[in-house]
Structure formats: C-alpha cells, structure tokens
Amino acid sequence: MTRFGRGRLRRILLGAIPFLVLGTLWQMNAVYRWLAPIHMPPPAAVWSAIFTLQEGCPGLLDALRQGSGCLLTNHILSSMGRVALSLLVGLPLGIAFGVLAGIHRRLGNALEPVGVFANAISGIAWVPLAIVWFGVGWRTTLFILLNTVFWLVFFNTLLGVRGVPRVYEHGVLALGATRWKVITQVYVPGALPSIVTGIRMSMGFGWRALIAAEMIGGDRGLGFMLFVSAQEYKTEEVFLGVLVIAVIWMLTDRACLVPLERWTIERWGLVWRPS
Amino acid sequence: MYDGEFAAVVGPSGCGKTTLLNILAGLLPYRHGTVQVDGVPVKGPGSDRGVVFQEHAILPWRTVARNIGHGLELQGVPRQERRRRVREFVELVGLAGFEERYPHELSGGMKQRVALARTLCANPVIMLMDEPFAAVDAQTRITLQEELNRIAIATRKTILLVTHNVDEAAFLGDRCFVFTRRPGRLKATVTIHIPRDRRIWKEVVADPAFTARRDEILELVRAEVRVE
Amino acid sequence: MSSLSVARPDLLRSARARRFWRHGGLELALVTLLALALWTAISASIARPDRYLPSPVSVLDSSRDLLWKGILPNYLGQTLWRLVTGSLIGIALGIPFGILVGLNRTVSEMCYPILNFFQSISGIALLPIVMIWWGTTEKTVFVVVLYTCFFPIAFSVLTGVRSTPRIYVNALRTLGASRLRIVRDVLLPGAMPSIATGARLSIGYAWRAVIAGEMLAGRRGIGWMIFSAQQVDRTAQVVLGMALIGVLWILLDRYVLRPIESDTIQRWGLVQR
Known part of the structure; x- marks a missing residue:
C-alpha cells in the first residue's frame, strides 16, 4: 500500500x-x-480576466442562479448543461437502439450503414443546416451535440452487442431466461466495453463539436465566449476559455469515465477492443 | 432415455453432435421428427433441460456464486434459499473459497466446474453436456471426468453427453450412441455394464470389460473417419 | 419420471442456408431507397422546401452548376490537400516524439499528464487564438490541423510503447542488443497497432478541424462552401456539401485508413487476451 x-x-x-x-x-x-501581450497575455491578465468576467456577480448562489453579471460561470454552466442534457437523452436512446439493432440481424444490417454515414457527417458539418432549421442559438448547438452523442453511442453499442459471444446467450437461455433477461443480463453487460468506448468517443467528439457549433451558430456557452473575445482581441479571455475547457474535459474524464471503466470492464476482465 | 441414465453420443467431428444437442436444448429449430421431455414437445430453451457448453459460457461479469445461482435467480427463488443451494453446489464441485471471484481469475478447469454447478443448481430434469472438457488439459480432464461421475451418482441426474473422445464416452456412459459421419445418423448403440461406483480411471483401464467396449466404439468411429 | 426421446435424428443439417443472407447487401439497398423516399416525402410535404429541406433531386440539380463551373472539384481538392498535409506532417512528427518519450519510464511518466492536457484541448478551441496570431490565412488552418493530429497520435504511440511487454525488451537485452536495435525490433513493432489506431482517430479529428477551420477562417473549401451557402440561403448546396463530406470520409476511412489499420494490427498485433 x-x-x-x-x-x-x-x-x-x-x-x-x-x-x-x-x-x-x-x-x-x-x-x-x-511576444506581445496581445498574442500571449501574461498569466496575471488571464487570472484577472476571471474577475473581469464575473464582475457583476455577487456570490456563488447568484452564479448558480445564472445571474446576469456572472458571464464566465454562465457560459460554463450553459455548455455543461447542454452536455448533461445530451448525455441524458442521447445515451439511453443510443443504447436502446443499439441493442435492438444488435440483436435483430436484419435491423442491424439495415441500420449499420445509416450509422456509418451519420457518424461520417456528424458534428460540425451539420451546423449550417441546423442554423437553417433552428436559427442561431442554443437549439442549434444542442442538436449538434445530441446528433454526435447519439450516433456514436448507437454505433458502438451495435458493434458491442454483435460481439457478445453467442454461447453466453445460449447458456442463460438454457437456464430458463426470458428475452428481456437475456438483454439486461447478457447483452448490455457484454457490450459494456464497447459502450464505454462509445461514451468516451462521444465526449471527445461531442465537446469539440459543441465548441465549434457555439462559435459558428451559438449565442452562449464557452465556444461563443471564445469567439466573441477573439473578435474583440481580448486574448486573455480566450486563453482563460481554453484552459477552462481543458480542465472541464479532464475532470469529467477522471471523475466519470475512468472509474466507470475500472468498476466494470477491468473488474470483469473483459478485453477492450478498439472498434 | 430412461430416468437417471448417463448416455454418451460419439461420432466423428462435423457429424452434427453439437447441432443435435442444440436442438434438444431448444436453441435451434428442427424440421423433422419430435423432441419430447416427459411427453411434452420442446418448443424452445427452458429450465427443464440444463446445458453445459463446450466453451466457457459462464458470464464474466458475475462472480462464481452469482453465476451458480443465476438459474435460481431466473426462477425467482428467494435469496436465503438461493444462498443455501449455491453453497451446497459450490461444495459439491469443490470450489469453496472461490465464491466471490470473477471468472477471469479462474483456471479453465475451474470455469468448467462453475458451468457444471450452474446447470446442476437450476435443478433440470435432464442435463445436456456438449464436449464439456474439450478445452481443459489432459490431467484436469481425467479429474473432472471422475468428478462428473461422482456428481452423477450423488445427484442421480439424467445426463446426455456429447463428445468426440471415445475414452470419455466409454468411461462415463451407460449407453453410447455412435453416429455416422455427415449427414449424421445413428449407427450403433453400445451398452456398458460397469457399475457407476466402480468407474475410476485407474481401475477401468485394467478392466477387460471396459477396454473391450471402448475398442468396439473406437472401431465404429474410426470406420467412419476412414471413409473420407 | 423423465424421458427424452428423439425420433428421426436426421434433421441435423439446418442453419447453414441462412448464412447466405447474413451479408446484408439487400438491407443496404432497401434502407437507401427508404431514406431517399422519406426525404422526398418530407420535402414535398413542408412549406418552402428549398429553404428547409430541398428534395434529393434539387440537391443533385444544384451540383450541376457547381460541377460545370469547376468550383466543386476545386473546393474538394483544397479541403483534401489541407487534410493530407496537416495530418501527415502531424503524424510524422507525433510518432517519433511518442517513441522518444516512451523510451524512458521517468520521461514518459513526466510527459503523460501534459500530453493528456493538450490532447483534451481541441484544435478548434485554439482556432480563435491562432486567428489572432496569423489572421485568416492558410497557415492558421494548417497549424490547427497539425496540432489536432499531433497530440492524439503522440499520446497513442506513448501508450503503445509503454504497454509493449517488458519480456521482449529483456529478451533482446540478453542477446546484447543496442538501444537502437531494441527500438527498431521491439518497441516500434509493438507500438504499431496503437500507432495505426491513433492515426485513424487523429485523422478523424483533423477532418472535422479542417471543416471547422474553413468555416471560421473563411478559407475556400467544402466546409466554407456549406457555410457560405447557408448565409445566402442555398440550402440545396448545404445538403450537397454535407453528403459529400460524409461520402468522402467513408471512402477515406474504408479504402485508406481502415485497411492500413487492420493490416498493421494483423501483421504486428500482439495477441492480447
């Protein structure tokens, strides 16, 4: 120890x-x-940018209530809220459809190319069309993120379920299991390494897509903040935004995805297969 | 098959032994003929027929105890009762002390013991075994065969074993069904009259009654292989 | 009493015929037709389809003009050129860097967190800063793509080198191999599968970075095409561009990246179970 x-x-x-x-x-x-400060702002300037952005914010509670003066925390909460929402919706949907397509051969064969194509254009390429449909704003960015998360989770679940050895299903069926039990006790845990890969990838691609979408078609969020600050040549705010994005990403990876992997895949001795 | 019988099916590889077993288990649909358990036709897999598979079919995400109790869990047996029964079968297959391990921490022979205990614990009417010891090393196989014999005596289960190993079939079976090569058909039935409690490898190899039966089966199978 | 009877066990031949249907060509054709039909139906039933969802026919129609003027091939070529130069140079720099760092345990432990840090800052997030540095030039897009590629690949290579079983290294040491030999004979082949997988992932990121870079920095290309078409309300061109982006990536992934990846994994992959 x-x-x-x-x-x-x-x-x-x-x-x-x-x-x-x-x-x-x-x-x-x-x-x-x-290097000139406009190109490379000093650390102190980046640090004080926090307080400049939070100037009108009296306290923590106000920040959580998204008061109008708390610019930085508002942008952070707005981006993270969209990530949480898209996970909340995209994850169960993606897993459900993925399992369905994975156990039904015909359906899987039909939906696999759809997934391949959707993943190929997911993310940033949807932004212009999303702007046409939803206008500039949070709905466009949420759509982009949801689109990315859903297809990646769906596709990886599909591959994972297909990869579960048939003999596990047979073994549990021979013990008298119902179809539903087979899904919850064999397919979902068996596909978990692949599902976790899907979640990781969707977070990796999803954050990137969200930031880009907020820059191009958003009206709030960290990406939007970066873009506006850059246009006003407030480089210290841009640096701050980039650092915040990196820290948030690393925290979510450490606090959620790594423990999830350790508690399931490693404990069960399953092999992680890159899809 | 009659009650408490140990039947062995032998045949050259590819003759459909595994397919037969899968049909009996209800995992594959059948085109002709009927399969009945206690007079009831088989429609799909069910807990009246337990199956031990060739590969390790125990779930990697369940501990040994949870794997063994899985059948009872699916039948809705309450937890207390389940725990008692699981302990009983853990003892029977000699896995005491390993209850909370995950399958990847066990050796191949131990995994197959878990699979055996899982099937027995669900208390099936008949137990179907598909080359259960094909994936373990020779020493372990001999030990497991003797133990399976002991368990068969102790539990008085009706067992159908599918194997390509003639020694195994002759050692364990009361009756051996020899199949022809593809398309597999029943070729001969060999009955082995050795009391179950006298079947220990060290003794049977010296028993002319055993060797004679074994050689008879071996000849039947080899005749099939030769006509390639 | 229990009994089990089998009448006519000659039924043991089934299950093989069904394998014929397994490859799913039929399903692909069906789902494509269905999607096109659905698309056309939706487009026909909404108000102002040319703004919200132009039909497949009008999307194809819009490509005629672009093709005839030579704009489309030009844009495609520029986008691909950016992807190829940026990602190839990024990978070419990332592989030796990852190996060098991975050689020594202390150095690799030292560099692991900072590589992870930079890997988690996407190139797109850096785009505003780079645009302050170099404006909306070709250099900006190039640097962002290069950056996007470099860190994921360096990170994968480092992980690959570190996870090569030590016995191979020790075995070669006992044969009296030099450091260089060990790199050439053990570490590089051992890291090959992660290099291939990392390369595919980082080119995936780079592809998106190229599109985003074109949109934000206003460089001519397929990403810029869909962005500017949206601004002048030519949705048909937007959809056309999206479809091209999808098709292009599938072609690239299927016929270039994936064969390379599976070849290397097959050839060099240590069987890990």
Missing part, C-alpha cells in the same frame, strides 16, 4: 514538471516581452 502510494506521488510530482516549466516560460514571457 505504501509502495503504491509512493509510486503515485512520484507520478504526480513528475507530471507536474512540464506544467511548471511551461508556466515559468509563460511568466518569463510576461516579464521579458518576447
């Missing part, structure tokens, strides 16, 4: 070195002005 703890500490300390080096270089640039 102590050995494990020490190894972990070592990794954290080692991993911090490049960040420290980059941070030092960044700060040195602020002092020696190798």
Whole structure:
C-alpha cells in the first residue's frame, strides 16, 4: 500500500514538471516581452480576466442562479448543461437502439450503414443546416451535440452487442431466461466495453463539436465566449476559455469515465477492443 | 432415455453432435421428427433441460456464486434459499473459497466446474453436456471426468453427453450412441455394464470389460473417419 | 419420471442456408431507397422546401452548376490537400516524439499528464487564438490541423510503447542488443497497432478541424462552401456539401485508413487476451 502510494506521488510530482516549466516560460514571457501581450497575455491578465468576467456577480448562489453579471460561470454552466442534457437523452436512446439493432440481424444490417454515414457527417458539418432549421442559438448547438452523442453511442453499442459471444446467450437461455433477461443480463453487460468506448468517443467528439457549433451558430456557452473575445482581441479571455475547457474535459474524464471503466470492464476482465 | 441414465453420443467431428444437442436444448429449430421431455414437445430453451457448453459460457461479469445461482435467480427463488443451494453446489464441485471471484481469475478447469454447478443448481430434469472438457488439459480432464461421475451418482441426474473422445464416452456412459459421419445418423448403440461406483480411471483401464467396449466404439468411429 | 426421446435424428443439417443472407447487401439497398423516399416525402410535404429541406433531386440539380463551373472539384481538392498535409506532417512528427518519450519510464511518466492536457484541448478551441496570431490565412488552418493530429497520435504511440511487454525488451537485452536495435525490433513493432489506431482517430479529428477551420477562417473549401451557402440561403448546396463530406470520409476511412489499420494490427498485433 505504501509502495503504491509512493509510486503515485512520484507520478504526480513528475507530471507536474512540464506544467511548471511551461508556466515559468509563460511568466518569463510576461516579464521579458518576447511576444506581445496581445498574442500571449501574461498569466496575471488571464487570472484577472476571471474577475473581469464575473464582475457583476455577487456570490456563488447568484452564479448558480445564472445571474446576469456572472458571464464566465454562465457560459460554463450553459455548455455543461447542454452536455448533461445530451448525455441524458442521447445515451439511453443510443443504447436502446443499439441493442435492438444488435440483436435483430436484419435491423442491424439495415441500420449499420445509416450509422456509418451519420457518424461520417456528424458534428460540425451539420451546423449550417441546423442554423437553417433552428436559427442561431442554443437549439442549434444542442442538436449538434445530441446528433454526435447519439450516433456514436448507437454505433458502438451495435458493434458491442454483435460481439457478445453467442454461447453466453445460449447458456442463460438454457437456464430458463426470458428475452428481456437475456438483454439486461447478457447483452448490455457484454457490450459494456464497447459502450464505454462509445461514451468516451462521444465526449471527445461531442465537446469539440459543441465548441465549434457555439462559435459558428451559438449565442452562449464557452465556444461563443471564445469567439466573441477573439473578435474583440481580448486574448486573455480566450486563453482563460481554453484552459477552462481543458480542465472541464479532464475532470469529467477522471471523475466519470475512468472509474466507470475500472468498476466494470477491468473488474470483469473483459478485453477492450478498439472498434 | 430412461430416468437417471448417463448416455454418451460419439461420432466423428462435423457429424452434427453439437447441432443435435442444440436442438434438444431448444436453441435451434428442427424440421423433422419430435423432441419430447416427459411427453411434452420442446418448443424452445427452458429450465427443464440444463446445458453445459463446450466453451466457457459462464458470464464474466458475475462472480462464481452469482453465476451458480443465476438459474435460481431466473426462477425467482428467494435469496436465503438461493444462498443455501449455491453453497451446497459450490461444495459439491469443490470450489469453496472461490465464491466471490470473477471468472477471469479462474483456471479453465475451474470455469468448467462453475458451468457444471450452474446447470446442476437450476435443478433440470435432464442435463445436456456438449464436449464439456474439450478445452481443459489432459490431467484436469481425467479429474473432472471422475468428478462428473461422482456428481452423477450423488445427484442421480439424467445426463446426455456429447463428445468426440471415445475414452470419455466409454468411461462415463451407460449407453453410447455412435453416429455416422455427415449427414449424421445413428449407427450403433453400445451398452456398458460397469457399475457407476466402480468407474475410476485407474481401475477401468485394467478392466477387460471396459477396454473391450471402448475398442468396439473406437472401431465404429474410426470406420467412419476412414471413409473420407 | 423423465424421458427424452428423439425420433428421426436426421434433421441435423439446418442453419447453414441462412448464412447466405447474413451479408446484408439487400438491407443496404432497401434502407437507401427508404431514406431517399422519406426525404422526398418530407420535402414535398413542408412549406418552402428549398429553404428547409430541398428534395434529393434539387440537391443533385444544384451540383450541376457547381460541377460545370469547376468550383466543386476545386473546393474538394483544397479541403483534401489541407487534410493530407496537416495530418501527415502531424503524424510524422507525433510518432517519433511518442517513441522518444516512451523510451524512458521517468520521461514518459513526466510527459503523460501534459500530453493528456493538450490532447483534451481541441484544435478548434485554439482556432480563435491562432486567428489572432496569423489572421485568416492558410497557415492558421494548417497549424490547427497539425496540432489536432499531433497530440492524439503522440499520446497513442506513448501508450503503445509503454504497454509493449517488458519480456521482449529483456529478451533482446540478453542477446546484447543496442538501444537502437531494441527500438527498431521491439518497441516500434509493438507500438504499431496503437500507432495505426491513433492515426485513424487523429485523422478523424483533423477532418472535422479542417471543416471547422474553413468555416471560421473563411478559407475556400467544402466546409466554407456549406457555410457560405447557408448565409445566402442555398440550402440545396448545404445538403450537397454535407453528403459529400460524409461520402468522402467513408471512402477515406474504408479504402485508406481502415485497411492500413487492420493490416498493421494483423501483421504486428500482439495477441492480447
């Protein structure tokens, strides 16, 4: 246990070195002005951009209530809310259709090319058409995100269910299981490695698509903030936005996806197959 | 088949032994003829026929205990009762102490014991076994065969074993059905008159009654293979 | 009493004929026809279809004009050129970087978090900054695509090198192999499957980055085409562009990326179970 703890500490300390080096270089640039502040704002300016953006925000509660002065937290909550909503809707739908298509051979054969095509144009390419349909605003960006999440989860679930060895189904059927039990006790857990891959991919592609969609066809959210700040040449706000996006992504990955993987796939000794 | 019988089906590979078993299990539809359990025609898979498969069909996402109790769980047996029965069968197949392990932590022989216990625990009328020991090494196979014999005595189950291993069929079966090569048809039935409790490998190999029957079956099967 | 009887066990031949239907060509044709029919029906039943959902026929019709003027091939060519140059150079830089970092345990532990950090900042998010640096130039799009490709591939290569079983390295060491030999004979082949998988993923990201870059930086190409067509209300061109983006990616994935990936995995893939 102590050995494990020490190894972990070592990794954290080692991993911090490049960040420290980059941070030092960044700060040195602020002092020696190798690059102009408009191109590379000093760390202090990025830090104070938080407070400039949050100027009209009296406190945490107000930020959570999305008060009008809390610009930064509003953009963050708006983007994250859309991610949560699209997961809440897209995940169950994608898994349900994926399982259905996975166990029904004909349906699967018919829907697989649809999934391939939808995944090929998912994300950013839908933005112009979505703007035509929904106008500039949150509905367009939500549509883009949902579209990305659904098809990736659907497709990976389909592949995962198809990959579950038939003998598991037979074994459970021979014990007297109903069709529904076979789905919940064999297909869904058996497809889980692939489903988790689908969720990870949909988060990877989904965040990118959301940011791009907010830049082009949004009226709020982190991508929108980046775009507006860049147009006004407020580089420190752009830097801040980029850092926030990276931190949010890493936190969701660490806090949700990695533990999910550890608790299911690794514990069951299943093999992760890249689809 | 009669009650409590241990029947073995032998034949060259590809003669449809596994298909036969899958039809009996209700996993495959059949075109001609009838399959009946206690006079009731088979319409699909059901808990009256337990199946032990060739590959490891136990679920990787359930522990040993949860795998063994799966059949009871599906039948809606209450938890207390289930736990008691699971413990009983864990003991029977000699897996005490491994209840909370996941299948990937077990050896091939142990996985097959779990599969055996899972099927027995559901208390089927008849147990169908599809080359259950094909994937384990030779030593383990011999141990498992003797144990299967012991379990068959202890539980008095009706068992149908499908195998391509003539030794295994002769050692375990009361009656051996020999099949022809594709398309598989019943070729001969060999009855083996050795009391069940005397079937231990060390003893039977020295028993001329056993070797004679075994060689008879071997000849029947080899005749089929030779006509390639 | 239990009994089990089988009459006529000559039925053991079934199940093979059905395999014929398994390949699903019929379903593909059916679903394509169905989708086109549905599309046409919806388009015919809504008000102002040429604004909201032009029919397949009018989409095809809009391509005639573009093809005739030579705009479409030109745009396609530009978009593909951006994708190819950006991603090839990104991959060419990312592979040696990943291997170098992966050689040493301390160095790889040191670089893992920061690579992960940069991998999670998408190139699209950096686009506004890069646009402040270099304006709406070709360089901007190129740098964003390069960045988009570099980090995922470097990350995959690093993971691949680190997960190559140590026994292979030790076996070669006992034979007296030099460091370079170990890289060439063990680490590179061992990392091949993750390189191939990582390359496919990062080109997928790059493809989207090219489209987004064209839209935001206003560089001529297929992404720019659908963006500008929307602004002048030519929805037929938007749909045409989307379909082309989809088809192009499927062709690229099916006939270039996936064969490369499966070949390398088949050839170099260590069977891991």
